[in-house]
Amino acid sequence: MALLITSECINCDVCEPECPNQAISMGEEFYVIDPERCTECVGHFGEPQCVQVCPVECIPLNPDHVESPEQLMAKYERLQKTALPRLVVG
């Protein structure tokens, strides 16, 4: 299941840089999660990193995007294949 950000969000900006999949961005009024990119952090971390850092606990599961651990891992692998190559610094 992807996660979603509710209107309780106070736009504190701390979750966005923590997301390993670049799934979080600023929406019209508050931050939003792209369900096509959110793997619940499967493949990267044992716990959803955005939930760990959010000070107001406004990131529940998205009931419109129910996915099994296997589907989340498949999404992770798909994202890895389409990821832009990282710059190798010196």
Ligand code: SF4
């Ligand atoms: S659970 Fe992980 S992948 Fe999903 S939005 Fe949060 S930090 Fe990003």
Ligand code: SF4
């Ligand atoms: S950490 Fe929570 S309150 Fe802060 S921007 Fe992200 S969702 Fe909003």
